[in-house]
Amino acid sequence: MGRRTVEAMSARSASASVWSALRREAAFLARDRSAWAWWLVVLFLSVLAVSAGLNEVHRQKATIAHLVEADRAERMAVLKTRKEWSAVYHSFHLTYDPPSEFAFAALGRRDDAAWKHRVRMLALEGQIHERDAGHPVLALVGRFDFAFFAAFVLPLVLIVLLHGLRAGERVAGRHDLLVATAAGDSGRLWRLRAGLRATVVFSAAVLPLVVAAGLSGTAAPTLLAACALLFAYVLFWTLVCAVLAAWQQTAEVILAALVALWILLGVVVPAAGRIAIDRTVPMPSGADIVMTQREAVNAGWDLPKANTMAAFVERHPQWAAYTAVERPFEWKWYFAFQQVGDQKAQALSEAYTDGRMERDRLAGWLALIAPPVLLERALQVLARTDVRASLAYEARVRDFHASLREFYYPKLFRDDRLEPAALEGLPEFSPRAAGR
Amino acid sequence: MIRLRVIAGAEWRYWLRSRLVLGSALLMAGLLLATTAVTTLRMQGEAAERTHHQDKAEAAFLAQPARHPHRMVHYGHYVFRTPTPLAGFDPGLDPVTGQSIFLEGHRQNTPMFAPSGASADLGGFSWLSPAMVYQLFGPLLVILLGHGLIARERExxxxxxLLAQGAPGRLLLAGKAAALLSVIVLMSLPLALSAALAVRDGDPPLAAVALVGVYLLYLSIWGALALLASALLRRRTAVLAALATLWVVLTLVLPAVAVSAxxxxxxxxxxxxxxxxMLSDLRKLGDGYNVNDPAFARLRAELLAEHGVQRVEDLPVNLRGLVAQASEQKLTDTLNTYARAQMAAETxxxxxxxxxxxxxxxxxxADASRALAGTDLAHHHRFLQEAEALRFAFVQGLNRVHAEKLSFSDDIRRSSDAQAEARTRVDASxxxxxxxxxxxxxxxxxxxxRSQSQWLMLCAWFAVLVGAGAWVGGRLKP
Structure with a gap:
C-alpha cells in the first residue's frame, strides 16, 4: 500500500517535472528570435505553396469550363455544315480529368501528362496518345506545390534547425552542465527541445494547408490523412536529426551527414530505383503501338472487305447479319476497319497500360525506403494526381469512346438515316466514374 | 604570387587531412561517375532506338503498294527526334516532351510518348542526370570546402x-579563392570528359567548351558565396548553416517558386x-474534298478558261488533286499561323x-546548359517545325501526283465503280x-x-560577388 503511494507520488512529481521542463523549454523557445524567424519562414513557404496550387487548380478549372463550351459550339458547327456520317467522322468530343478538391496540394502528374483530349469515332489508339500537356520547361523544373515543399524542403529546414542542438551547447560549454542538472534522464531534455522545434515547424507548415483545404472544399478524411502523413513525416525527420545530433561530432559533420542522408533518400534511392524498375518491367515502345495501329487501319483499305467485316464481327457478333458491303466505299466498312485497327493494337496497348501500372506498383514499394518520395506519392494519391489517377482517366476515355461506338453502330449497320433527332442520347463524357 | 600559392597550398593540406572533405569529395565523384555512365548509356540507347524507328517508318512508307495517292496522305508518316550526344550529360527537355509525331494530311498532331509518361514515378529528382548533380549538389561540395576558409582561421x-604578419586581407582572400577555384576545376573534370566524348560523337567543340565554362562559372559563384560568408560571419557553424539555408533557397525553393510565378x-x-x-477559322477555308465548294470556284473558273474547255472532265489535269493542293496550302497557312503563335507563347x-x-x-x-547541350525548348520547336516542313512537302507531293496522274472522271466515281477505283491507283514508285x-x-x-542572357546573368552574379569579396578583403578583421 505504502509502496504504491510512493510510486504514485513519484509519478506525479515526474509528470510535474515534465511540465515544468516543457514550460521552461517553451519559454526559452519563445524568447529565441531565430525560432520565430524559422516559424515565419516555414509559414511563408507553406502559404506560397498552397496559394500557387490553388491558383493552378483555378486555372485548370477555368480551362475546362472554356473547353466544354468551345467543344460543344464546334460540334454544333460541324453538324450544321456536314451531313450524315461525314458529320460523325468530323465530330470530336472533349474528354477531361477535372482536378480534385485536394489537387492544389499535390499537382503531380497533371503537369506533364495530358488530362484533356478530343476524340472521335476513329481508331482510338491513334488519338489517345496525343498529349496536350503543359509547358515542358515548367514541367521539368517543377512546381512549388505543397507536396514538393513538404517532402523535400521541410526536412532541410528541420536539419538546419536541429543538427546543432547538442553540438551547439557543447561548443558553448553548457552541454555537460545541462546534462548534469537535468532532472531524471538527460535524454528527455534533448527530446523535448527537438520536439518543441519540430512542433513549431509542423504547425507553421500545416496551418496554410488546413486553410486552403477549407477554401477548396477538401473532404475532412482527406485533409486528416494528409495532416497525419505530414505529422509522421516531420516526426521521422525529427527522430533522424535527434539521433544524429547525439553523435559525438562537430556540428558541421552532423549537418553534412544529415544532408547526405537527405540526398540519399530523396535523390539517389529514387533515381537508382527508377532505373531498376524500368529495367525490370519491360514495356512495348509507344511507337510500336501507333505504328501497328496505323498499319492495321490502312491495310483495311486494301484487304478484301469480307476479311475486315469478319474480324469486326468477332467482337460484335450482333451485327453479323448486316456486314455485306457492296460499294467500294461504305461508312460501316470504314468504321469497321477503324475498330479492327484498335483490335490489332490491343495487345500492345494493354501491355503498355499494364507496364505503367506495374512500374507504378513497384515504385510504391520502393518509396517505402525513400520517405520523401513516399510522402509525395501519398499526397498525390490523396489529391488523385498520381499515375493511377492518370491511368484511370485514360480508362474513362476508352470507355467513353466505346460508348460512342455502341451508340452509333446500330444506326450504322441498320443503315438508319442520321437525322438530328437521332443524335439525341449521344453519350456525353462524364469526368468522374461513379464512386471516385 | 608565391604568398598566394603558400596560402592556397596550406588550404589544400588542410582539406587532404579532413575526413569530412575527402569523404564528401569521394561521394560526389561517385555520384557523378554513376550518373554520367547511366545517363550516357540511356541517351545512346534512346538515340539508337529512335533512329531504328525512323528507318522502320521510312521503309514502311516506301514499301506501300500501288494505291490512290490520297490514301498515302492519310497513311502518313512518323518522325522521331534523336537526341544530341551532349544530351548524355544534360537530357534537358527530352524526358518531358513527346519524341515522335504522326504526320498526315490536313492536321498537325502533337508529339507523343514522353519518357516521363511511361517511367516509374518517383519524383522529379529521380531523373538525376550529371547536369543535375552539378547544378544541385556541386554547390554543396563547394560550400563544405569553402565555409571554413576564413572562419576556421578566425576560430x-x-x-x-596572419593579418599581423602583414598578409593583406585581400591577398589572404585571393589565396583562399585560388585554392577553392582549383578544386572547382578539378570537380569539372568528369564534365570535361563527357564533353570530350560528345565532341567525338559529333557535337560541336565550341558548344562543349562553353558547357564546361558555364558550369565553372556557376560553381565559382558558389565558391565566392562561400568565401564571403566565411569572411563575414564569426562562427564556422553559423557560416555552414547560413550557406545551407542559402542553398535550399537558391536551388530548391526559388526555381520552383519561379515556375509557379x-x-x-x-x-x-x-x-x-x-x-x-483555329477550327472556326479553318471552316471558312472551304472543304478540300468538295470540288464544288464555293471557296474553289475561282480556281475552277480560271482553269477552265486557261485550257479553253467547258467541262471539268475535259481538263488535262485532275481538278480534285488541284483543289486538294490549294486547300492543303491554305489550311497549312492557317495551321502554321496558330502553331507559330503557340510556340511564341511557349517561348x-x-x-x-x-x-x-x-x-x-x-x-x-540550367537554361544555358540545355541550350548548349541542344536539349532546350528552341530545339524542340525546331523539331516541330522540321516535322511540319516534311509533312507539307510529302502531302503536297502526293497531291501533285493526284492532280497529274489521275483522271477526274475515274476519281469521282471511285467510291461506286470498282473498275474506276482500280484505275485511280498509282504506281508505288x-x-x-x-x-x-x-x-x-x-x-x-x-x-x-541562345545562352547569351544566361551568361550575362552568371557574369553579373560573379562580378558582384568578386566586388564584394574585394571590399570585404580590404576590411578583414580577426
Whole structure:
C-alpha cells in the first residue's frame, strides 16, 4: 500500500517535472528570435505553396469550363455544315480529368501528362496518345506545390534547425552542465527541445494547408490523412536529426551527414530505383503501338472487305447479319476497319497500360525506403494526381469512346438515316466514374 | 604570387587531412561517375532506338503498294527526334516532351510518348542526370570546402596572426579563392570528359567548351558565396548553416517558386484551346474534298478558261488533286499561323521563367546548359517545325501526283465503280517523293547565342560577388 503511494507520488512529481521542463523549454523557445524567424519562414513557404496550387487548380478549372463550351459550339458547327456520317467522322468530343478538391496540394502528374483530349469515332489508339500537356520547361523544373515543399524542403529546414542542438551547447560549454542538472534522464531534455522545434515547424507548415483545404472544399478524411502523413513525416525527420545530433561530432559533420542522408533518400534511392524498375518491367515502345495501329487501319483499305467485316464481327457478333458491303466505299466498312485497327493494337496497348501500372506498383514499394518520395506519392494519391489517377482517366476515355461506338453502330449497320433527332442520347463524357 | 600559392597550398593540406572533405569529395565523384555512365548509356540507347524507328517508318512508307495517292496522305508518316550526344550529360527537355509525331494530311498532331509518361514515378529528382548533380549538389561540395576558409582561421585565432604578419586581407582572400577555384576545376573534370566524348560523337567543340565554362562559372559563384560568408560571419557553424539555408533557397525553393510565378504571370492556352479557335477559322477555308465548294470556284473558273474547255472532265489535269493542293496550302497557312503563335507563347513563358535567373544562378545555369547541350525548348520547336516542313512537302507531293496522274472522271466515281477505283491507283514508285528525316542539332553559334542572357546573368552574379569579396578583403578583421 505504502509502496504504491510512493510510486504514485513519484509519478506525479515526474509528470510535474515534465511540465515544468516543457514550460521552461517553451519559454526559452519563445524568447529565441531565430525560432520565430524559422516559424515565419516555414509559414511563408507553406502559404506560397498552397496559394500557387490553388491558383493552378483555378486555372485548370477555368480551362475546362472554356473547353466544354468551345467543344460543344464546334460540334454544333460541324453538324450544321456536314451531313450524315461525314458529320460523325468530323465530330470530336472533349474528354477531361477535372482536378480534385485536394489537387492544389499535390499537382503531380497533371503537369506533364495530358488530362484533356478530343476524340472521335476513329481508331482510338491513334488519338489517345496525343498529349496536350503543359509547358515542358515548367514541367521539368517543377512546381512549388505543397507536396514538393513538404517532402523535400521541410526536412532541410528541420536539419538546419536541429543538427546543432547538442553540438551547439557543447561548443558553448553548457552541454555537460545541462546534462548534469537535468532532472531524471538527460535524454528527455534533448527530446523535448527537438520536439518543441519540430512542433513549431509542423504547425507553421500545416496551418496554410488546413486553410486552403477549407477554401477548396477538401473532404475532412482527406485533409486528416494528409495532416497525419505530414505529422509522421516531420516526426521521422525529427527522430533522424535527434539521433544524429547525439553523435559525438562537430556540428558541421552532423549537418553534412544529415544532408547526405537527405540526398540519399530523396535523390539517389529514387533515381537508382527508377532505373531498376524500368529495367525490370519491360514495356512495348509507344511507337510500336501507333505504328501497328496505323498499319492495321490502312491495310483495311486494301484487304478484301469480307476479311475486315469478319474480324469486326468477332467482337460484335450482333451485327453479323448486316456486314455485306457492296460499294467500294461504305461508312460501316470504314468504321469497321477503324475498330479492327484498335483490335490489332490491343495487345500492345494493354501491355503498355499494364507496364505503367506495374512500374507504378513497384515504385510504391520502393518509396517505402525513400520517405520523401513516399510522402509525395501519398499526397498525390490523396489529391488523385498520381499515375493511377492518370491511368484511370485514360480508362474513362476508352470507355467513353466505346460508348460512342455502341451508340452509333446500330444506326450504322441498320443503315438508319442520321437525322438530328437521332443524335439525341449521344453519350456525353462524364469526368468522374461513379464512386471516385 | 608565391604568398598566394603558400596560402592556397596550406588550404589544400588542410582539406587532404579532413575526413569530412575527402569523404564528401569521394561521394560526389561517385555520384557523378554513376550518373554520367547511366545517363550516357540511356541517351545512346534512346538515340539508337529512335533512329531504328525512323528507318522502320521510312521503309514502311516506301514499301506501300500501288494505291490512290490520297490514301498515302492519310497513311502518313512518323518522325522521331534523336537526341544530341551532349544530351548524355544534360537530357534537358527530352524526358518531358513527346519524341515522335504522326504526320498526315490536313492536321498537325502533337508529339507523343514522353519518357516521363511511361517511367516509374518517383519524383522529379529521380531523373538525376550529371547536369543535375552539378547544378544541385556541386554547390554543396563547394560550400563544405569553402565555409571554413576564413572562419576556421578566425576560430583558431590564426587569422589575427596572419593579418599581423602583414598578409593583406585581400591577398589572404585571393589565396583562399585560388585554392577553392582549383578544386572547382578539378570537380569539372568528369564534365570535361563527357564533353570530350560528345565532341567525338559529333557535337560541336565550341558548344562543349562553353558547357564546361558555364558550369565553372556557376560553381565559382558558389565558391565566392562561400568565401564571403566565411569572411563575414564569426562562427564556422553559423557560416555552414547560413550557406545551407542559402542553398535550399537558391536551388530548391526559388526555381520552383519561379515556375509557379511564371504560370501566373504569363498564362498560356493549351493546344486544344487554340485548336478550337483555329477550327472556326479553318471552316471558312472551304472543304478540300468538295470540288464544288464555293471557296474553289475561282480556281475552277480560271482553269477552265486557261485550257479553253467547258467541262471539268475535259481538263488535262485532275481538278480534285488541284483543289486538294490549294486547300492543303491554305489550311497549312492557317495551321502554321496558330502553331507559330503557340510556340511564341511557349517561348514567352520560357523567357519569363528564365528572367528569374537574375535571382537564382541555378535557373541561369540550367537554361544555358540545355541550350548548349541542344536539349532546350528552341530545339524542340525546331523539331516541330522540321516535322511540319516534311509533312507539307510529302502531302503536297502526293497531291501533285493526284492532280497529274489521275483522271477526274475515274476519281469521282471511285467510291461506286470498282473498275474506276482500280484505275485511280498509282504506281508505288511515286512514294519515293518522301524525304529522309534527319534531325540535325543546332550549330554551336546558335546554341551560344541562345545562352547569351544566361551568361550575362552568371557574369553579373560573379562580378558582384568578386566586388564584394574585394571590399570585404580590404576590411578583414580577426
Amino acid at each position: 583558431a585565432g590564426t587569422l589575427a596572426t 511564371t504560370s501566373n504571370a504569363a498564362p498560356m492556352a493549351g493546344k486544344l484551346e487554340t485548336d478550337l479557335v 514567352r513563358q520560357a523567357i519569363v521563367l528564365a528572367s528569374h535567373g537574375w535571382f537564382t544562378p541555378l535557373l541561369a545555369v 511515286h512514294w519515293r517523293l518522301l524525304d529522309r528525316f534527319v534531325f540535325e542539332p543546332d550549330a554551336a553559334g546558335s546554341r551560344l547565342a
